[in-house]
Amino acid sequence: MVLILILQFILTPVISPLCIGIVKKIKAKFQNREGASIFQPYRDIWKLMHKDEVISSDASWVFRCAPFIIFATTIIVGVNIPLFASFSLNGSTGDLLVVVYTLALGTFFLALAGMDTGSAFGGFGSSREVTVSALAEGGFILSLFTISLIIGTTNLFSISNAEVLLVSEFFLPTVISFAGFFIVSLAETGRYPFDNPATHLELTMIHEAMILEYSGKRLALMEWAAANKFFIFIAMGANLFFPFGIAQSADIVAILFGLTALFLKTFILCAMVGIVESSMAKSRFFRLPDLLITSFILSAVAIGLVQIQSL
Amino acid sequence: MTNVITSEFGFLFLLFLYGIGAIGSLIFRKNDVLANRWQSFSAIIGSLWGIFFAMGAFVVRDMSFAFSSSISPLLSFSFHIDQLSAFFIFVISLITLFCSVYGIGYIKHYYNKYSIGALGFFYHLFIAGMLMVVTASNGLFFLIAWELMSIASYFLVVYDRNDANNVKAGFLYLVMTHVGTAFIVVAFLLIYTYTGSFDFTSIQSQAALIPAVIKDVIFLLALVGFGTKAGIIPFHIWLPAAHPAAPSHVSALMSGVMIKTGIYMMIRIFLDMLQPVPLWWGIMVLIVGSVSALLGVLYALTEHDIKKLLAYHSIENIGIILLGLGSALVFTSLGNTPLALLGLGAGLFHTLNHATFKSLLFLSAGSVINQTHTRNMEKFGGLIKFMPQTALFFFVGSMAISALPPFNGFFSEWLTFQTLLQGIASADIFLKSIFILATGALAATGGLALACFVKAFGATFLARPRSPEVFHAQESSLSQSVGMGGLAILCLVCGVFSGYLGSLFVNIGTKLSAFQAMPQILTISSGSTLIAPHGFGSVSAPVLFALFVLVVFTVIILIKFAVNKNQKTEIGATWDCGTNLTPRMEITSTGFARSIILIFAGILRPSVQHEIEYHDSAMRYFPKSRIVNLSTQDIYQSYLYQPLNSLITGLSVRFKVIQSGSMNVYVSYILIVVVVTIFLSQ
Numbered sequence: 001m002v003l004i005l006i007l008q009f010i011l012t013p014v015i016s017p018l019c020i021g022i023v024k025k026i027k028a029k030f031q032n033r034e035g036a037s038i039f040q041p042y043r044d045i046w047k048l049m050h051k052d053e054v055i056s057s058d059a060s061w062v063f064r065c066a067p068f069i070i071f072a073t074t075i076i077v078g079v080n081i082p083l084f085a086s087f088s089l090n091g092s093t094g095d096l097l098v099v100v101y102t103l104a105l106g107t108f109f110l111a112l113a114g115m116d117t118g119s120a121f122g123g124f125g126s127s128r129e130v131t132v133s134a135l136a137e138g139g140f141i142l143s144l145f146t147i148s149l150i151i152g153t154t155n156l157f158s159i160s161n162a163e164v165l166l167v168s169e170f171f172l173p174t175v176i177s178f179a180g181f182f183i184v185s186l187a188e189t190g191r192y193p194f195d196n197p198a199t200h201l202e203l204t205m206i207h208e209a210m211i212l213e214y215s216g217k218r219l220a221l222m223e224w225a226a227a228n229k230f231f232i233f234i235a236m237g238a239n240l241f242f243p244f245g246i247a248q249s250a251d252i253v254a255i256l257f258g259l260t261a262l263f264l265k266t267f268i269l270c271a272m273v274g275i276v277e278s279s280m281a282k283s284r285f286f287r288l289p290d291l292l293i294t295s296f297i298l299s300a301v302a303i304g305l306v307q308i309q310s311l
Numbered sequence: 312m313t314n315v316i317t318s319e320f321g322f323l324f325l326l327f328l329y330g331i332g333a334i335g336s337l338i339f340r341k342n343d344v345l346a347n348r349w350q351s352f353s354a355i356i357g358s359l360w361g362i363f364f365a366m367g368a369f370v371v372r373d374m375s376f377a378f379s380s381s382i383s384p385l386l387s388f389s390f391h392i393d394q395l396s397a398f399f400i401f402v403i404s405l406i407t408l409f410c411s412v413y414g415i416g417y418i419k420h421y422y423n424k425y426s427i428g429a430l431g432f433f434y435h436l437f438i439a440g441m442l443m444v445v446t447a448s449n450g451l452f453f454l455i456a457w458e459l460m461s462i463a464s465y466f467l468v469v470y471d472r473n474d475a476n477n478v479k480a481g482f483l484y485l486v487m488t489h490v491g492t493a494f495i496v497v498a499f500l501l502i503y504t505y506t507g508s509f510d511f512t513s514i515q516s517q518a519a520l521i522p523a524v525i526k527d528v529i530f531l532l533a534l535v536g537f538g539t540k541a542g543i544i545p546f547h548i549w550l551p552a553a554h555p556a557a558p559s560h561v562s563a564l565m566s567g568v569m570i571k572t573g574i575y576m577m578i579r580i581f582l583d584m585l586q587p588v589p590l591w592w593g594i595m596v597l598i599v600g601s602v603s604a605l606l607g608v609l610y611a612l613t614e615h616d617i618k619k620l621l622a623y624h625s626i627e628n629i630g631i632i633l634l635g636l637g638s639a640l641v642f643t644s645l646g647n648t649p650l651a652l653l654g655l656g657a658g659l660f661h662t663l664n665h666a667t668f669k670s671l672l673f674l675s676a677g678s679v680i681n682q683t684h685t686r687n688m689e690k691f692g693g694l695i696k697f698m699p700q701t702a703l704f705f706f707v708g709s710m711a712i713s714a715l716p717p718f719n720g721f722f723s724e725w726l727t728f729q730t731l732l733q734g735i736a737s738a739d740i741f742l743k744s745i746f747i748l749a750t751g752a753l754a755a756t757g758g759l760a761l762a763c764f765v766k767a768f769g770a771t772f773l774a775r776p777r778s779p780e781v782f783h784a785q786e787s788s789l790s791q792s793v794g795m796g797g798l799a800i801l802c803l804v805c806g807v808f809s810g811y812l813g814s815l816f817v818n819i820g821t822k823l824s825a826f827q828a829m830p831q832i833l834t835i836s837s838g839s840t841l842i843a844p845h846g847f848g849s850v851s852a853p854v855l856f857a858l859f860v861l862v863v864f865t866v867i868i869l870i871k872f873a874v875n876k877n878q879k880t881e882i883g884a885t886w887d888c889g890t891n892l893t894p895r896m897e898i899t900s901t902g903f904a905r906s907i908i909l910i911f912a913g914i915l916r917p918s919v920q921h922e923i924e925y926h927d928s929a930m931r932y933f934p935k936s937r938i939v940n941l942s943t944q945d946i947y948q949s950y951l952y953q954p955l956n957s958l959i960t961g962l963s964v965r966f967k968v969i970q971s972g973s974m975n976v977y978v979s980y981i982l983i984v985v986v987v988t989i990f991l992s993q
Contacts, residue, residue, distance in 0.1 A: 049870075049874050049875055050874075050875045050878075051878075052878055052879040052880070052881065053878060053879070053880045053881065054880075054881045054882075054883045055880060055881070055882055055883070056882075056883065056884065056885040057882050057883065057884055057885075058693070058774055058775050058884075058885055060695045060696065060702075060772075060773065061695075062695070062706075062773060068863060068866050068867050068870065069863060071866055071870075072859070072862045072863040072866045075862050075866065076858055076859065076862050079858065079862075091840070091849045091851070092840060092849070092850065092851035092854035092855070093850065093851065093854055093855045093858060095725075095848050095849065095850045096848070097721075097724075097725050097728055097848075097850075098716060098725075098850055098855065101714055101715055101716050101721055101757075102716060104713070104714075104715060104757070104758075104761055105710070105715045105716065107761065108710065108713060108715060108761055108764075108765060111765040111769070112765055112768060112769055112773065115765070115769035115770075115773045115774060115897075115898065116769075116773045116774060117774065117885045118692075118693075118773070118774030118775045118885055118892070118894070118896070118897045119885045119886065119887055119896065119897075120887060120896045120897070120898070122898075123769075123774075123897055123898025123902070123903065124898060124902075126765060126769065126898070126903070127766075127898060127902065127903045127904075127905075127906060128906065130761065130762035130765050130766075130907075131762065131906045131907050131910070133758060133761070133762075134755070134758035134759045134761065134762040134907065135755075135758065135910070136758070137754055137755060137757055137758030137761075138751050138754045138755040138758065140754075141728075141750070141754035141757075142747075142750065142751060142754060145732060145735075145750065148732070148848075149732065149735060149736055152736070152845070152846075152847065153846060153847055153848060154729070154732065154843070154847060154848030155848055155849065212886070213885060213886065216878060216880075217870060217871075217874070217875070217878060221870060285906065286906075286909065286910070289910045296751065300747055300751060303735065303747055304743075304744070304747070307735065307740065307743050308740070
């Protein structure tokens with residue numbers, strides 16, 4: 001039991017850089033490049049940790065604290081979502097809204113940190129970030145509400161503990177709300193077509209603009225937190241909508257099976273993100289609301305479908 | 312002792328304390344320092360007594376008492392204090408306590424400018440008026456208390472009278488509040504016509520005499536009348552004008568508490584007097600709540616006046632409270648008492664939470680305005696270095712209002728979300744779609760509120776100062792910091808102990824007559840954990856808080872001290888492509904919200920005006936100066952209030968014909984009216 005708790009705490013930060021590495025590798029292959037090793041993100045973080053730091057003279061404690069808090073929020077969310085085992089039924093903090101608003105707490109600090117140094121880039125990055133995340137919030141909450149209404153609880157662990165939705169009569173609403181969720185996760189994690197994680201061009205960047213002034217340890221934490229957030233969305237998509245193989249008892253075999261299933265599903269979803277990123281151009285900023293509202297409407301439709309079916 | 316506190320005497324003593332406070336302020340009006348001390352300390356003592364009294368009355372018993380005279384049989388000064396009233400007395404006293412502490416330091420800047428005694432006089436009357444509003448048990452007495460509250464707050468709004476804008480705002484407030492009162496008066500008269508009484512208890516027992524259609528009319532009148540005070544859209548226009556004009560500790564009270572008296576009366580009339588509740592009332596309230604929440608936050612985003620921004624957020628939060636109340640009404644009419652109690656409890660919990668964080672935000676904004684002498688956020692910037700404590704308090708308030716855990720705003724929104732979800736899971740298709748829309752509105756509101764407070768905090772406190780005023784800013788005085796700090800701690804405490812508070816608040820409703828047919832006690836918590844009915848979800852605030860503290864500290868210790876201990880940190884300038892850094896490179900609050908405004912252009916109607924002056928007006932190639940005006944159109948002003956205004960003015964012009972100005976003619980008019988009335992009444 002203790003082992004599972006510890007695993008819940010450390011699994012997110014340990015696996016997340018690998019996800020980024022895999023997506024980068026897939027993108028490189030699409031571009032006919034060899035690409036860096038999938039372990040490169042670990043080396044980057046390690047290297048940044050050992051660099052000295054420059055902090056802007058305009059920055060306040062918000063800028064200094066933000067990386068620690070943002071990183072901490074991703075760890076907390078990692079604990080509060082089912083990763084490989086769902087039998088613990090974390091009834092104290094494993095709630096859907098806790099997860100959504102803890103992630104929002106991270107966004108809050110991230111956006112403020114972007115404004116704190118008073119650079120023109122950071123401010124615009126923050127403005128874009130909060131715009132995208134404000135519009136994504138509706139779709140995010142509604143898509144998760146769809147499955148929580150099917151199962152009748154907002155506890156994420158109970159949701160992934162339930163029968164597999166895809167083979168139930170709720171196949172259609174599950175798939176539709178997953179589509180809504182997938183759009184939101186691209187937006188929240190700063191991926192194509194919302195943001196370009198590889199850019200440093202001021203016209204297009206969102207996330208990179210906010211962390212432009214960071215260096216050294218704090219930059220490492222920011223990058224790591226972004227990777228964690230990416231992994232969290234992947235894991236949520238994998239375990240809530242397709243809870244295949246998740247461990248439902250404290251059996252060592254079940255847990256090992258759960259971990260394997262998690263790795264497999266994570267890999268598939270990373271590949272999906274990589275393929276989407278390689279086959280799509282970044283959208284113009286003012287086209288993004290259309291996409292986010294699509295996600296909102298998809299989820300609303302899915303909820304409607306659930307309700308019609310359950311009548 | 313408890314018997315004395317929780318008796319009629321306890322409440323009358325409370326009113327007496329505020330009465331002395333009011334009169335004492337007038338007596339000491341010649342001496343500013345003395346008047347300030349008197350009014351602040353008497354309000355502090357009054358509010359402390361109020362807190363004790365409310366807690367006692369909440370736990371011990373209901374009480375009713377009346378003072379009537381034979382001269383006017385209809386008017387009786389009757390009070391009834393049940394748990395709902397006690398809850399509101401508690402909220403009013405709690406916020407008054409911190410606002411009055413803050414006031415000790417804040418009022419100083421009015422010395423030798425305005426009469427401090429007058430401020431104290433109206434301040435005390437205002438609070439006493441609110442206390443009477445939430446305890447009155449007679450329609451006529453209620454209206455007197457309501458007017459006392461409105462008029463006293465009008466004088467507080469126009470207190471800073473040298474600014475013509477404030478006087479204008481006060482006038483708008485006066486007009487709107489009386490339009491609202493007019494609706495309320497008609498509602499009470501209709502009730503009187505059918506029940507023959509203004510007394511709330513006899514109205515309750517005789518509600519069956521009122522025909523259903525008339526009840527619907529009364530519902531609409533009350534919704535508009537009390538909604539005007541609460542600030543629901545489209546009757547909100549006075550709110551963003553009046554709240555900024557008042558002194559900050561008064562705006563904190565107005566926004567934190569006064570607008571909630573509208574909510575109190577809605578609960579009292581809909582759930583306690585007019586039984587049974589038809590389904591469409593609840594749906595109507597849900598729709599009004601969703602619209603107010605969503606539009607409130609959108610208008611807040613367009614503002615760069617910090618107090619107006621906060622005022623619009625009050626509209627948003629009233630919308631969220633109405634979502635709770637609306638679901639309570641819907642569930643009541645469906646006969647689902649537990650869920651109705653849950654919705655009401657969510658609304659009441661949010662009432663308390665909004666009171667704490669909104670007054671905190673108004674007070675800290677007041678400190679900033681006091682130091683910089685402007686409400687324009689474009690002139691702030693970098694204040695965190697000059698006013699670190701105030702910045703921290705505003706920060707806490709921003710997090711609480713954006714519903715970020717572990718602060719209190721999150722937990723009441725959690726309860727509201729759970730109520731709405733239960734609504735989606737029950738009832739018929741039409742009702743479901745209303746609940747889905749309400750849920751969507753609440754979710755979107757949360758995201759937009761976060762955007763708005765990133766803007767407000769960022770533009771005010773972060774980056775570099777944008778105007779010379781900022782450099783003169785100094786930290787708030789001790790009493791101001793104590794007032795704000797207390798509220799900030801309260802935001803956290805109400806969050807961490809949400810499990811206990813939530814289960815207290817959901818059962819306030821059990822005493823209301825709507826639920827008396829099916830008395831039921833709802834448990835939504837076990838210990839500190841909030842649990843939604845039917846096991847729909849649960850959250851434990853203390854565990855969540857402990858998790859936050861644990862993880863944040865572990866991360867800081869591990870990263871700071873375990874990895875690369877001897878890392879060097881340099882302080883350097885912000886990189887800006889090699890140019891000289893100026894404050895104009897920072898993002899402004901207008902610029903920050905611009906993309907959201909453009910996305911919602913259909914609702915907000917943004918407009919852009921360019922004014923270009925050329926060096927050579929014939930050639931028009933080289934601009935000398937260029938002014939860009941960005942603004943948003945107020946659609947209520949242009950589509951609702953202006954047509955209404957021109958209609959009334961037009962009618963008045965027509966009626967001018969009969970106004971000759973001669974006294975004899977007017978006397979004859981009076982005679983005619985008297986004769987007609989006599990004939991009609993027979």
